[in-house]
Amino acid sequence: MSRLPDLTHHALRRHLADHLASWGLHPFTSENTYYAWQRTMLSQEEISHLNDLVRARQAAPQDPQADQAFYDLAARASILPVLYSQRYHYYLEVGPRIAPLVAQVKSLLDFGCGVGILTTWYAALFPEKRIVGVDRSQASLDAARQWAKGRGLTNLEWKPCALPAEPIVDLFDCIVSTHALFQSESDPGLPSEGWNSFHRAHDPVRQYAGEARTGIGARLDGLLSVLHPAGTLVLFEKASHLGRRVLLQRALAARDLYLAAPPCYVTYRCLDEMIEDGPLYLLSRLSPEVSYAWDEAPHTSYPQRLYRQAGVAAGWLRHRLPDRRVKIQHTVRLNSGETITCEAGSAAGWFAYGYLEASRGVRALIVGDQEAFSLICDELGVRERGSWTEAIWHAKLAEWRMVGESPEPEQMPLYENHWPVAQALWEDLPHRVVQREATHRDEDGRERHIEYGRCAQGLMYLYWANTFDQRQLVIVEQDRAELLRNYFDECLEQAT
Structure with missing residues (x-):
């Protein structure tokens, strides 16, 4: 059995953070800081080569050779920790959600494992499991094999594979695929019936064409051919866009796969940006005792209703809000000597807004509709009673300092x-x-x-x-x- 003290989310994140450090990965929350570090770690020739391959992938998103060339270069020892540090927070959020599922099986296939950062972590967590990583980049597999050998991991196998041209011959209790099914990250999937609708008609011809164009149909068929009849399929794809999600879900349903748990969206940081990705699907070939329906509605949340501005633009736009009416206003004085003034209210009979101004330069504005008023207050610490602790205030101010400022406030909308x-x-x-x-x-x-x-x-x-x-x-x-x-x-x- 695993020797990890527990499989709680907190313990797994702590264990994974140590694992990422052993790969040489570093967490970054600022694009400027990351690229400054990148320039100290890579030669100008390496950076230029990477940029050329990025442009080649963007120019031909359906070309697997352009994709493979990029990942082959990314697997170089000098480049790997630098490039994959961009995905640090992705690993930290996704890995701990998948690890408890791996704990329940005897054999695991990690499809599209890349250089094996999460694959080797699963193997280290569960040395009694048989784990196989497959990828079409031989250079990535070589890097994975070398890292695993250096840590004495003996429960791992690495196999080159490019489905459907190179089928996998084996059988697994569990298959994991993260960001590997869709050939193109930009393909929009299935179109809706009209510009004012999110509904998709069931069109077998269009569905088949979408599966063929994106490659998900052939890859799913290849994976299901090596999944045990009672096995589990775990998918985490870039399918938050509704057209891609509906295309993927209909492909899964057509292959008699059932949702074993409600799909879960995952939010993680990528340098300056917060990304909502997924969903994470846990799928079974057996009909579960509790059934979950496929959801084809847009994924919405209250944070999506909010519009943010920082710095000079925040103050400038606040004064431009028509018929602005303050409902809550208070001032906080921190032990550090910093003074923070907060207010929240309504404007134009439709907007809700919140504004924060700190004596040491931070200005922040959040605007939404009236339904978002409570959320705006929570995000800016605007309260009629009580206040955040000093530590929380410093953390929040640090977050706002990282928000990019508009150089031309007058060009920014309300x-x-x-x-x-x-x-x-x-x-x-x-x-x-x-x-x-x-x-x-x-x-x-x-x-x-x-x-x-x-x-x-x-x-x-x-x-x-x-x-x-x-x-x-x-x-x-x-x-x-x-x-x-x-x-x-x-x-x-x-x-x-």
Whole structure:
């Protein structure tokens, strides 16, 4: 049995952090800090070579050779810890969610294991398990093999494989695939029925074409051929985009796979950015006692309703909010001598907002709709009673110091939203009057819609939507309406 004291999430994260350090990986929360470190670790020639391969992947997202060339270079001893440090927080969030599932099986296949960072961690956690890592990058497997040998891990095997051309011959209790099924990270999946809908009709021809285009159909078939009839399939793909999620889920359902647990989204940091990824799927070939339905609705959460600005732009936009009414206001004085003033309220009869200003330079603004008022207060520490501890205040101020500032506040809108929830916010805009609109339809039925108009308190809005779940709502005050008119004209030019 495993000698790890416990499999609690906290213990696993601590154990994994030590493992990542042994690979030479470092955590970064700032893009500037990371790239400054990268320049000290890599030669200019190595950086240029990496950038060339990144551009080649972007130019040909469906080309497996471009993908493999990038990962072959990334496996070099000098480059590996630098490049994979970008994924440090990804490993730290995903690994501890998968490890308890590995504890329940005897054999594991890690498909698309890369250089084996998580694969070797599972092997170290569970030395009694048989674990096989497969990848199409031989250089990545060589790096994984060398690392495992140096740590005396004897329960690991490494095999080159590029499904479906190179089938796997074996049988496993559990198969794990993380960011490996989709050939392209940018493919949008299945389109919706219209620009104002998230619903997808069941079209077998379009589904088959999507599975073939992205490669998920052939890869799933290859993996299921080596999964035990009572086995478990664990998937964590870049499928938070609804079109990709529906394509993947329908492919899974068509192959008689059942949800053994509710799918779980995972949020992690990638340098300056917080990424909501997944979902994490736990799938079984046997019908579970408790069944879970496939969800084809957009994934929404209250944080998606919020718009943030920092620095000069935060203060400038706060003063531009029309009919601003303060509901809560208080001042906090820290033992360090720093003074923080917070306020929260409403504006234009539709907005909720919160503003924070610290004596040592931090300014932060969060804007949302009225339903988001409590969340805004929680995020900025605006409270009628009580306050955060000093340690929490310092941590929050440090987070806001890392938020990039806009160099041109006057170009920033009062509010902007790019999430699917923008559709519901657009529908709820009070006194909405459309002044200009256009809908473009491609020959294959795909649609793009854009409209510009007026809403409450003389505010001007622009709304953009298409059949691949992209939504954008932008709101400005009337005297900056020219920003939206110009954007509207630019979008029309691109559509034609």
